[in-house]
Amino acid sequence: MTDLLPGDKPETLLITLSGKDRPGVTSSVFTALSGAGVEVIDIEQIVLRRQLILGILVTAPHNAKKVRAAVEETAASLGMTVDIDRGAGDNKSRRDGRSHVTIIGTPLRASAMAAVAGRIADAGANIDRIERMARYPVTAIDLHVSGADTDALRTVLAPEAAGHGIDIAVQPANLLRRGTRLIVMDVDSTLIQGEVIEMLAAHAGYEAEVAAVTAAAMRGDLDFEASLRSRVALLAGVPATALDEVYDAIVLAPGARTLVRTLRRLGYRFALVSGGFSQLVDRLAEDLGIHFSRANELEIVDGVLTGRIIGPVVDRAGKAAALREFAAEIGVSEAATIAIGDGANDLDMLNAAGLGIAYNAKPLVQDAADTSVNVPYLDAIMYLLGISREEIVAADAEAGFVTPAPPIG
Template identity: 50%
Template sequence: MELVATLVGPDATEAAASRVRSALSGAGLAVKGPNALGPEAFELPLLGDPETARAVAATELDGLAIDVCVQPAAGRRKRLLVADMDSTIINVECLDELADFAGLKAEISAITERAMRGELAFEGALRERVGMLKGLAASALQQAYDQRVRLNPGARTMVRTMAAHGARCALVSGGFTFFTSRVAAAAGFHLDRANTLIEADGALTGAVGEPILGKEAKLAALEQLAAEIEAPLSATLAVGDGANDLAMIQAAGLGVAYRAKPLVAAQAHAKVDHADLTALLYFQGYRADEFVVD
């Protein structure tokens, strides 16, 4: 099988790529020399078994700040991006930040962490946490957005570059529409989907709109959006960090775990622990001079 191994991260140098090439060759794989895609990004075209290539590359790069993606060379550039929001496209968990305004951050963050690790059902955990925010002034949402929410490094470049090259980009979150609408506009997504916080008389009621958008709804969104543009799932890219992202990550043509929980990182096609979100562009074979940068 024609494959490509992409190395991205602070320690990704030509020397490191050459070391991986030697290790892959030693394992019986036919490997060409490294091509530079940009600063701290190299790719190695090769022939062979992808699982063997992944295992060899991971062993050779152990201890280095390098993310690696091994995938079929054909169809690398994806036509659909579906991205999680909290702790993926942005730097925080919005619900936890709202909890801080209510003086409940420690309690609610603990539930969030368990849900993201897959220890709690997402839907029930969301209802419980939102219920704890009953009575919080609705104005806290804008405060949280203004004071706490920032795009993660590379997010805007990733989305804008894919969009400029014809990909459909969707922000699909188990969070809330108040935040996804603003984050989608800031990053350049074409559309956003999320849950709705119910308000009355200027305060949160402690209820969330039903049905709740969780793990299965994210997968359904990936499938529906791919069908709308008549793209096979092999032409899709999904990225996230928590257990409710796992189904869409596994179903996508390229599923990436970004700074993810162990459960997700272990089952994704690739993970990004060291580079910023432009790694997803390099994984698709984009060169740095193709990036859309403000």
């Protein structure tokens, strides 16, 4: 408590120091303030390229001049500049309507940041804090924004993402971003590069035909189940050993293993839900340490593919149903799930999830998803979850993994 004379009112001061960072700056400032009997209301501090900016909001007693003198003397001894402004209260009015706006660019240009900041201001919102999540191999920036509805921000920022060739994800700032979550991923052209059915069709001499039908189905031009059965029929007579050859040729999306191992350390659960084939998807799940998998089963008789599927087809509705089933099994709400996919077959799953991410997806899917990631690194999705590249590299180093060093700059 501060001692006020009758009729005195406490004065709110915003103290901002800036200058070269060094050990002991924050300690020195608060030592000076402690002698003036102030009450600390809010603190923000950042260090950028060894330059410190420290903001402290305090309620000063009647001897505000003593506070100013103490802080100015300390700043001078540290070789730093200081600004002291009068204010009123804390910044509670800015705390309503809080969102995280994550921006990913390769590169991220000043013009794009200007456009994003402008639209946030137009929406009546304020950028309270800015954090760098990554600088290599993409630049990722997280903005803490308050004062506007999350959906409204998403709407006004979507055109800027398209116009500037960047990815922008807008999410509510709530506990779900930090809690244990279930991540459900598509496989073909999401977790892995390419389409497995096309690789199998190459063994039957129908790769081009199957590729054309697959592309149409992923755009949403064809009924998925009918198109899948017609494509699988072309695989009749292919030896089952081709499945092993295809599996050995599968190339994971860059960052896939990093994504899984990092989030598993944090308690996340994973599922693969695919319109592809269980003979391959289940093996991928086992290889990567993924908890659940759901896919179509190819019929094999006497060591040969028959061109038929056993059981019901995992289609759009089947993928969404699998997401709900896995979430219920581990006891998390649908709001705590994340779905990642690229094709029309993923739309129901993306809509069912708390956060639906279109990953290098078809235009139809990008328009329907909560957000899009169009860089070729699956682990960039972690930046949307508030996990920085520096944290990922540090965790890998502790576990004995070696990650590429970023360029100097």
